Amino acid sequence: MSQIEDARAHTIQGLSHISNFWGFSKGMGAIFGALYLSQTPLSLDELVEQVNITKGAVSTNIRHLERLGLVQKQVIIGERKDFYTAETDFWKIAQGILREREKSEFDRAIHTVAESLVMIDTAGALSPEEAKLALFYQKRLQTLADFFKSLDRLVAALLSMESLVGSTFDRLLGRKE
Amino acid sequence: MSQIEDARAHTIQGLSHISNFWGFSKGMGAIFGALYLSQTPLSLDELVEQVNITKGAVSTNIRHLERLGLVQKQVIIGERKDFYTAETDFWKIAQGILREREKSEFDRAIHTVAESLVMIDTAGALSPEEAKLALFYQKRLQTLADFFKSLDRLVAALLSMESLVGSTFDRLLGRKE
């Protein structure tokens, strides 16, 4: 029935949008969607057909998805093709994204601000106005650094909750009691 | 001293990158950076000069920044120009972004999944395999919906913490005791 196919297409298109919104390609969202709404693992060729993008693009996108933990490769014995399945635990997925993407980005941010602070620290003799400006920068940069460090701790805390995922948040938010 | 100017440039460039990473334009990050590292409010023309993009772009970007709560317009009496200052409370900023961007995006996601579920519900007579597929979709879509709803609650919870911001998280994460 077309109604059901429509629901599938609608969901996939929605996931494409979300993927895009979160800074990934639409293709990644669509591929994940196709896998998430498949009762069986899919091969690369099947994905090419279902999602309607070329093999190269699927290949690239799916490796990215794998690295993030959104998709798992299934090696089926006696089969030459690779098969893929979607991760269905979204809290796990969130962790994967936090780990692979946000973490390194926070590290980078912290590093950049630290560098800026060093530049100021190692500046030579300063005129009175320069000294005042330097002090101002230091204060602002320190605020920024503190913020990033807090975010970093938050992420680290979430990532260390491995075994609790799936229940912790839900309980925290009142979905289960 | 050039060392200090370098620190400023380095920070601004870092903020541009971060802005871009979070799905905003680099220009927005640069403009915010210029304001954040300014001891005085800046006019549009001063920003044009400092950030080195055209008036039109600054105008567009700064309105976006304002809407997100990253920047405030200061109407100075007796001055025809608008002046802008950067918000310096980053937890407030995070809230602004959550409110303006994430919230509506979650709403959209929830809505899309709900639509898909309706499509399945209203599908007519189904063959046995179709019925089985429909059931499978329903289960998966429900899982997805639950996840989005949890995220939505999380965001709502964070947004309702208005008065606590700045201390709550830090305490939560052990930065202060």
Add this chain to the structure above:
DNA sequence: TAATACGTTTAGTTTGAACTAAACATAATG
């Protein structure tokens, strides 16, 4: 009322990410 100062809008351009098509590398099969 003319001239100026300012912010916004618009038409066109630039740019980078994600795509396609096709060549390629590798392993399995006959």
Add this chain to the structure above:
DNA sequence: CATTATGTTTAGTTCAAACTAAACGTATTA
């Protein structure tokens, strides 16, 4: 060993977002 099946890499293309330049609207000043 030639052929086929498969996934990856690459050179080139497409497309949308963000930019520029310039026109525009509006308020202020002379």
